[in-house]
Amino acid sequence: MARPGFVLEVDEKTPPIMAPAGAELRLERLGIGTRAVYPADAVASSDPTALIDSALTAPLDSYSLASRLQQDTKLTVVVSDPELPLPRPQFDPRRTLVERVLEAAARAGVDDVELVVANGLRQRWSPAQITAVLGDRVASSFLPDGLVTSHDVTADDLVTIGEAGGGPVRLNRRVAESDVVVVVGLATGITSACPLSEGLTDLATINRMAGAHATDEARTAVEDLVQERVDAFALVAVLGQPLLSAGMRFVSKREWEWNLGDKAAYAGVRQVIGAMPRNGASLVHSRMSADYAIIDVVAGAPAAVRRDAALVWQAGNSVELQGAADVLVVPVWGAATEEGPIGSPLDAAHHALVTAAGSHLGNPYVRDGGVLVAFHPLPNKFSNRRQSAAADFFAKVLPASTDPGEIAAEHEPRALQDEWYLDLYRKQFAHHPLRTFHQWYRIASAAERFSDVIWVGGDRRSAALLGHRAASTYADALEIASDAVGRQPGITFLRGPGLALGDVR
Structure with missing residues (x-):
């Protein structure tokens, strides 16, 4: 049976914590008192x-x-x-x-x-x-x-x-x-x-x-x-949680439990990505896969199955947190985005704001008016075949407006009638153009509860198009956030690659 997830309160003895950003694997020293939320340990799969x-x-x-x-x-x-x-x-x-x-x-x-x-x-x-x-x-x-x-x-x-x-x-x-x-x-x-x-x-x-x-x-x-x-x-x-291959398993392990092999693997991956910024990311991430154990199988009436399956997942992944934080910190790893080794700015924003920040039970991780800090470079890169509509949305729609109501009224109808997008969907295995609009509506809705969204290492123009801000370092991001949350905010850090389910009391 896997060890359950837990909350680590950072102190003077805590080593730097893994904070991936796009294709980069990095270690970040968190401030004393930060709550780092770790998911349950991953275990190997068995015959289901x-x-x-x-x-x-x-x-x-x-x-x-x-x-x-x-x-x-x-x-x-x-x-x-x-x-x-x-x-x-x-x-x-x-x-x-x-x-x-x-x-x-x-x-x-x-x-x-x-x-x-x-x-x-x-x-x-x-x-x-x-x-x-x-x-x-x-x-x-x-x-x-x-x-x-x-x-x-x-x-x-x-x-x-x-x-x-x-x-x-x-x-x-x-x-x-x-x-x-x-x-x-x-x-x-x-x-x-x-x-x-x-x-x-x-x-x-x-x-x-x-x-x-x-x-x-x-x-x-x-x-x-x-x-x-x-x-x-x-x-x-x-x-269950993802169990990475032997060469990348250090990502899933708790940093203070790294052995010499884990440290060597981490150094080797950083060297590959650093030596070949473009090809290195593809070598590390393009064929990334993990072993997922099946916790349980549920069958029956669809509504009952959806309810019970959610409860089973909750029982195996929930971690209790006391009180909402002022700042939520979310690393967005390249392997946690769908398109390519790094992912697009829209993919990264959806992962941070919807998937990660939304992985809570009942009460949100952050109080109303809090700040989200995310790690990702936000490169303006999209798949030419599968994400043509998303690329045009980012380049043409967001500069005109980020308001979901205005976008739905003025831009969505044109995209739905674009024969090129529809041909890509029907014949070239691309996403339907409406998917990008729905993705943005969810991003915008999730962002409403935050006073600011700050991207560490993010491209400043990409962040601005999203209606967010960029910071060069984590310390800079907290400095920017201090305008909204003060100099000594309560901080919750979600540690991946899998997601813990936060039960905020």
Whole structure:
């Protein structure tokens, strides 16, 4: 069993703490009294088959999967496509989950089986990606006959299943017409989107649920309608913390427990990145992966599964904190962003403000009007193929306005009608342009509770475009923050690479 996470109060004997920034691995000496929050220790994975079989035979609020399958059942296996944890898993547990569902279908004699990827606004999966995630066995059996498809939010043949949240809800045709839908997914945090409602509906419905003017009522109404119209069964694996490969394992270890090998590995990685600033980052980060243990597998009615999976993740990852801080410090590592070895400014801002600062239970880490300090260089770099819309958003939209309401009214409609962006989404496996707008709406909403957001080592122009500030050093960032929080602020530091779940009392 893994050691639980804990809070370290920094004193005179505390060594410098790991504070990655983009591609750089660095050690930062924190001020006395700073609370450093460490996640639970990572452990090696084991065969999850027994957990899966147990979940399938004793589901939550549902009959067992085997009892729901008949020879004439029209079965669709929905593969959710959430924001996966980074570093990427060495082995994707969704493969084993899908294989066990297909084996159950084969035992029941089910012939009409298809797989649909619930990618929503994210990139549609290429055959290579389908093979990488689901494995050769599934890919060779279903891909040649076109029985694995990625959802297209712009498709013309979506089926209207009713009205909710202020408009019609159009759903993936195959899913809407299936007798049984098995939703396979991963739980990597306390909250997760409903794969059916956000991953398999049309553009307008997704925008009502997650756009600039979205409401909790609209989201709930759409989810309730989809749940009513689709006979769904969920199967979710709850992941633990990332266990990095031997050469990078020092990142996951507590600094005072580093041995000579860990110190040598740290020095070696810094040398590689320092000697070859561009290629060095790619060598270290591009193939970064980690082993994720499966804490548990939960199956049954989708709403119950999402609730219980979140509770399981909470039990394995929560760390109790006493009182909200004045300053929250968040390192943003290159391996913790999705695109490239470093990631774009939008990726970094989303990770710091939404993913990290939002990884709390109940009370936030920081009091209202506090300050967020993040470590990242904020280079103005985007993937030409997958992030063309994001690059244009950063270069053209943010200089004009950072206000979500104004952006949604004046800039979002043009992006949704841009044939180049849509062609990249449909044919070149790029993200849908609306994804960038939704990403910004979440960033802007999360930033509202802070009086300032300061990027240590960040590009000043990139920070200014985000509406934030940049500082050369951590000490400079605290000096800037002192205008809002004083000279002796309470500071909480989130130590990665995995995220602890802060339960602030």
